Amino acid sequence: MSLSICSLASGSSGNCYVVSSGSVTLLVDAGISARRIRDGLSARGFDPKALNGVLVTHEHADHIKGIAVLAKQGVPVFANERTLSAIRAEGVDPGDARIFSTGDTFEVGDIAVETFPLSHDCADPAGYAFRSGGARAAVVTDTGVITEQILRQMVSSDILVLESNHDESVLRVGRYPWFLKQRILSERGHLSNDAAAEAAAQAILRSDPSRPAKLVLLAHLSRENNFPEMARTTMENVFREHGISPRAARIDILPRSEPGLVYEI
Numbered sequence: 001m002s003l004s005i006c007s008l009a010s011g012s013s014g015n016c017y018v019v020s021s022g023s024v025t026l027l028v029d030a031g032i033s034a035r036r037i038r039d040g041l042s043a044r045g046f047d048p049k050a051l052n053g054v055l056v057t058h059e060h061a062d063h064i065k066g067i068a069v070l071a072k073q074g075v076p077v078f079a080n081e082r083t084l085s086a087i088r089a090e091g092v093d094p095g096d097a098r099i100f101s102t103g104d105t106f107e108v109g110d111i112a113v114e115t116f117p118l119s120h121d122c123a124d125p126a127g128y129a130f131r132s133g134g135a136r137a138a139v140v141t142d143t144g145v146i147t148e149q150i151l152r153q154m155v156s157s158d159i160l161v162l163e164s165n166h167d168e169s170v171l172r173v174g175r176y177p178w179f180l181k182q183r184i185l186s187e188r189g190h191l192s193n194d195a196a197a198e199a200a201a202q203a204i205l206r207s208d209p210s211r212p213a214k215l216v217l218l219a220h221l222s223r224e225n226n227f228p229e230m231a232r233t234t235m236e237n238v239f240r241e242h243g244i245s246p247r248a249a250r251i252d253i254l255p256r257s258e259p260g261l262v263y264e265i
Contacts (some may be wrong), residue, residue, distance in 0.1 A: 002133035003111075004264040005159050008032065008040035010141075010219045011256030014062050017139055017161060017219075018046060021132040024109035027054040027070075028128055028139045031062040034069035040259040051075045052108050053098070057142060058122040059086035071095030080115075082124035102126045116153055118143035121188040129153045135265045137161070141220045144189040146199040154203035158211060158265045161254070162200060164218040164235070165190035166225035174225055190220070193231045197238035204249050205242060214249040215263055221256060228253040 008016040014032035018025065018041065025046055030037060038048040054070055056079040057063055064087055071077050077094040079087065080102050087094050100106060102124060105114045111132045118125040120142045127150065129138040138153045140146075141163040146154075154160055171181055171192075184190050191199070200216050207214060218231050235251050254260050 003130060003135035003137050003159065004262050005137050005161065005217070006044050006046075006262040007161070007217070007219065007254040007260040008037060008044075009257055010254040010260075011221060011223060012062055013223075013257060014065060015141065015220065016040070016066070018044070019111070019130050019137060019139075020046060021109070021111050024052045024111045024132075025050055026052055026108060026111065026113075026130075029057055029063040030054050030066035030070055031060075032065055034066040034073070037066050037070070044259050044262050053078050055079075055113065055128050056083055056087065056094075057118070057127065057139075058120060058125040059083055059090060060122060060142075061090070063142075064090070064092055067094055068092050071097075078113075080124050080126055083122075083126070086123040114153065116149050117147075118150070119145050119147070119188050121183065121186075127153065129157060135159075137265070139219075143191060144187040146191070146195065151199065151203060151206075154199065155206045157203075157214070159215045159217065159263055160200070160203070161217045161219050162196050163191045163220040164193050164196040164226070164231040165220050166192055166222045167227075167230055167234070168192045168194065170230075171222075171225040176224065184225075190222075193226065193234040194238070196231075197235040200235060200249070201238050201242045201244060204239070204244055212265060213247060215265065216249055216251050217254050217263065218251065219254045221253070223256060
């Protein structure tokens with residue numbers, strides 16, 4: 001098995017994840033500056049000059065901030081057609097972009113990339129799953145619901161980056177205006193701790209027991225409406241309710257604004 005994954009930032013102020021097979025290095029989103037991406041890659045042992053592509057989930061600013069500079073440096077940008085149009089409408093030049101249709105599978109070197117639809121308030125949001133050397137990883141963030149198609153990707157992944165954006169009770173009594181609360185809580189918003197925990201539990205229960213224990217990395221936590229230990233405790237409690245052994249999965253929290261650990265499988 002040969003995949004590693006690392007978060008350079010994970011939150012409303014910016015999102016960027018690194019997926020590497022050793023010979024191929026990809027980014028999922030580039031929602032922080034190109035300089036921060038370069039520094040984060042170097043700090044975690046990746047070569048900033050050896051990026052093989054950026055895979056864009058959607059066009060919101062916290063996912064595309066560094067795209068234009070990376071594209072000028074010759075890094076390929078992968079996105080579906082509607083997302084590319086929306087990126088350009090934001091005044092961002094994605095360069096000579098590589099277009100796919102959501103649902104396609106394509107290869108970048110020795111990494112097979114599977115694309116699947118998410119549910120978010122943007123043009124055409126896409127999630128990504130990765131296969132290399134028998135290892136599998138998936139990035140599932142910025143979706144208001146978990147569909148059966150998303151769940152299948154979660155089931156087959158050894159490493160799962162999963163949005164656990166907010167605690168619903170904290171959000172409802174918090175200071176956000178009502179229209180923003182409604183957006184976040186909608187099926188085109190963000191996953192709550194409870195929704196993420198239930199989805200992760202179902203993925204573990206349906207996983208092949210001969211595979212390694214699943215590594216669940218909780219992502220995109222709200223600074224205003226969540227706390228890392230609240231997200232972790234919610235998931236641990238749901239796992240216990242479903243009778244899931246602690247040996248079946250490891251839970252970790254991705255930092256919001258700085259590079260995290262490099263996780264390998």
